[in-house]
Amino acid sequence: MIDLAWLVVAIPLASSTLLLMLGRRSDAWGHLLATLASAAAFVVGLLVVLEVVGQSPEARVNDVHLFSWIPAGELSIDAGLRVDPLSLTFVMLITFVGTLIHVYSIGYMSHDVARRRFFAYLNLFVAAMLVLVLADSYALLFVGWEGVGLASYLLIGFWNQRTEYAVAAKKAFVMNRVGDMGLLVAMGLLFANLGTVSFSGVDAAAGSLSTPMATAIGLALLLGACGKSAQFPLQAWLGDAMAGPTPVSALIHAATMVTAGVYLIVRADAVFSAAPTAQLVAACIGAFTLLLGAAIACAKDDIKKSLAGSTMSQIGYMVLAAGLGPIGYAYAIFHLVTHGFFKAGLFLGAGSVMHANGDATDMRTYGGLRKVMVVTWVTFAACWLAIIGVPPFAGFYSKDKIIETAFVGEGWQPWVFGGAALVGAAVTAFYMSRMFFMTFHGKARWVDDAASLGADDPRPHRHPHESPLVMTLPVVVLALGAVALGFLLSLGDGITGWLEPVTGHVDHPEPVLPIPVIIATTLVLVAVGVALAWRQYGMNAVPTTAPAGSVLTRAARRDLFADDVNEALVMRPGQHLTRTLTYADTAVVDGAVTGAAAGTVASGRVLRRLQNGYVRSYAATILAGVVVAGAVLHLVRL
Template sequence: MVHAAFLMPLFPLVGFAVLLTLGRRIGDPWAGWIGTAAIAGAFVAACVTFAGLVGEPASTREFTQTFFTWIPVGGLQVKAALYIDPLSMTMCLFITGVSMLIHLYSIGYMKGDRDYSKFFVYLNLFVFSMLVLVLANNLLVTFVGWEGVGVCSYWLISYWFQSESNASAGKKAFIYNRIGDVGFLLAMFLIFSKAGSLDYSVIFAHKDLIGGGVATAAVLLLFLGACGKSAQIPLFNWLPDAMAGPTPVSALIHAATMVTAGVYLLCRVSPILQLSPDADWVIAIVGVSTAFVAMTIATSQQDIKKVLAFSTVSQIGYMILAVGCGAYTAAIFLMVCHAFYKGLLFLGAGSVIHGTEDEQDLKRLGALRKVLPWTFGTFIFGWLAISGIPPFSGFWSKGDVLDNVFAKSPVLWAIGLVTALGTAYYMTRLFYLTFYGKARWREPAPDRPAHHTPHESPWVMRIPLIVLAVLASVAGFIDLPVGGLDFFNTWLDPVFAGSLYNDHEHSLTVWALSVTDAAVAVLGLFIAWRIWRVRADRPEFEPRFLQRVWYWDDAYDAIFGRPGEALARFSATVIEGRIIDGAVNGVGSLVRVTSTKARRFQTGYVRNYALAIALGLALIIAFMVSRVWWS
């Protein structure tokens, strides 16, 4: 049964090929159903593989499926192979599952779009690339998938490319990712130069060859790659702009799956991470800083999707923090739960946007609980889960992370706790401004008329909401911090054996921490409720500093943007205009002058040309005579 693994990437690839060639002819809505069916096939294949893997004894739950040797160059032997172990299996299950739901949702959401089938072409290619990323058995094939999801992300952010701002958002995401990719590539070179291979198993077997400074450098370079992909400080600015894409894309790529690829990569190479405690500290500090900064920004954003985007950045910060503390299981656990509840929140937001005809401004929503009952009903679960209210999944997964952080450093734990408070606050703000209060969409704004009464979404969009709401509620129970009930921990134990904080402290501390988490969540919820139920317009709680994202983009503009612009202008006028054009024009006029002279030889008379041949004949014979007579 485990040998069905190759079907997981195959189904989306086939779906991609079919839609690419025939998509336009198939059109709306059957192209969407074909795309969804391809992902459903992948999900079934993942389930079959999972069942096969569970059937194995825990110690042998890993195998490799090799297809061919991709690059056979001397010592560099790169194989196109799948590596299936509990970690990659977990990723595949939730990637295919969530993707399937979001594909289904997109059938309704993208209805009537101009390039309906193109959307599913990209989505299927994305799922294929993501599975390649996750299932690869070496760094280079992982990198192929890494770039594949990057380019799909670019296409999908710029999906409505007719608008200039959407196109720029796509470019921004692409360029930020490139910066991270440089780190990934350099890390790959470094590891290959020391370990002599790119296969994970070989690298881990020879990890004692990578030591000291090299290990720190390699880990930090890999972390740079992860920062780009997972939107961590200092490369996090692209993710909020990426919300320019259609909302299902935000849910799938920029919340549930692709942006967690950085976390997955770090977990995949966790044996190397453990070689460098210094680098682990850097990772933890960057993670907690990102979580905190993004949380503060999320408290004052006006756009419903922007709030969720910064929330995503903040949550991934938690995951990175867990990785930095060596709590890989906790990071993956949070990733899975986050995929469910953040996917749900984005799809709910999409449903709101869909129902109100593209209204994203929180201050123009409100009181939607009556007109969008299904969206409202499911959104509650997402809201409570991310806020960390027991017994929803967010409470267990975030608690797991914070417990491990506490064991590493109480200071980091404290910052994380404040972030958890802020999370509950901004999510409640969003929830309240969207579904409670006055129906502000009834009032006409200066720049746009009042909306008609919003309408609930069709059932293809409601089903994913319901399924994800259930998952977001119960997913936490797969890993309860109680002996015997930590199934997820046991499942991943073969992969992360020997991790620092992998074992829970079964003591009073855990209980105390859990109670603290819950209390903080309730407190955040309460504060937000008090503030925002008064009225929607509270500028004192939305400082400009936070609205402008800590002036982060402005700083980059000043540091990199303006000098770059000046350099480009200099190149365009002086280097391009004088030097390059001068050289090109000089060559041109040189050719013109010489050929004006040379063209006189071309008389057009064929007998003149015959004369030239005769001259050649005379010269050749003269040469031969000279060789015969004077040799």
């Protein structure tokens, strides 16, 4: 079955191609084909996983050769698949959560005239993401890397009739290209120094890299990871990406694509192990971004943008763990998997709330929805408890392992990284509780259309209702994962033992604080965060208009001025440079060419007067020439 792993990619790719080629002829059944294709990819992936589980741990890393791809002199690249526990973990996450989101989208996009095209793009994304995680070389990984970027662009700007959505898609696409340049540079340096870009070749030869070169390659890879995973300093695009339909936010910008940077760091373990400075930078970026995203999430009233800040923060935890090296790799992937479930559940729950409220995204116009959306309330609550890390929900097992690992080390590092992780846990509890209470609890800040209140009531008139079964069932499944997945993946050796053939066996050193103290402190901080949110948003009336807030609140509402910084440091200097180069091209380069042409034309106009067709003029010219020549000869003799 391992030799047929290519079917996991081929099935959704074929479905996407067929839907795009058939056009409107497939409108009636295109969504069903796309959903079945995603489900079929999951079944094939599951069969491969079952076969690999039956192998001994040392035999679980399999390279499947497909064909010779780039035979060009010294550069010879084969297309193949790396089928191992790491890639298969992602295959299961992508196809299972992806299938649930396909099912949810059948209901969510039921009234959209371009639903068939939407599902074709979803299948395209699934196929590209599977190429990314199954590739056996950095070159083929880059194909999937660009493929998910294209699919993200198409889906963010799906409703491109609205200018702001089209602009958001372009912003995400361009900012990701900056990170992609880092990945390209890393591949070039790997080939120049090692003569290969295959994972097996790089893993075997990375130890021969000099420390400066390994650091350069590691930092270039990290730049690529920051772009795709919305980490500082390339994080500004994620909030704008919420312009896409909510299922897109759940699949691409929460559960899968934005975690590709974490996958890249773990997969490039050999390079980062040879570059401790790059590892440290990764950990610092993760710690900083988890706090940055949490601060942004606290200030957003748009439910999707608050979840986007949360995603940025949670991926920061994963990057922090991956930056800690082998002791954190398995926990980074552990949290990535559990996060894929509860964050997809949160986004789909938010989509149901929006669907029931006329697509309104402002949480200040919600309130009291638990009475009319019971299923959504219960499932959202399960995912909320999972993300804030309440035992026995999934986040308690995965995120708390990262917090414990962050306290491992010497000198300043465990205190800085561990402290950041603890603060992040408290702030996460606050902003997620804020979202939960503002949305489902308190008094309704809307008026039911069926109520007999006067039409002059200033509150928005709506008729909130529970979503249909096709939308609630996938969220229920994700909520069950948010409840039980952490415990299930911790049984026995759990996910750490499963990933050991890739991450290696690691003896986990003791943190600088006793583990019970870390766990107790984390739970106390989580309780404080929930209590503060309940006091402010559960017990008190929530104003429908956001108050001015503190300086920090106003800054967080503007994403801590990320766009302003990018504009000042990159965009304006870039525009100035472009104008300068344009002027130089027009005035100097083109000016020299057009000036020479103009001079030739002007000379021709002057000389043309000598050719007027009159014999007497020619005779006078000859006579003048003779006189001048005679005068010159006379002067020379003198």
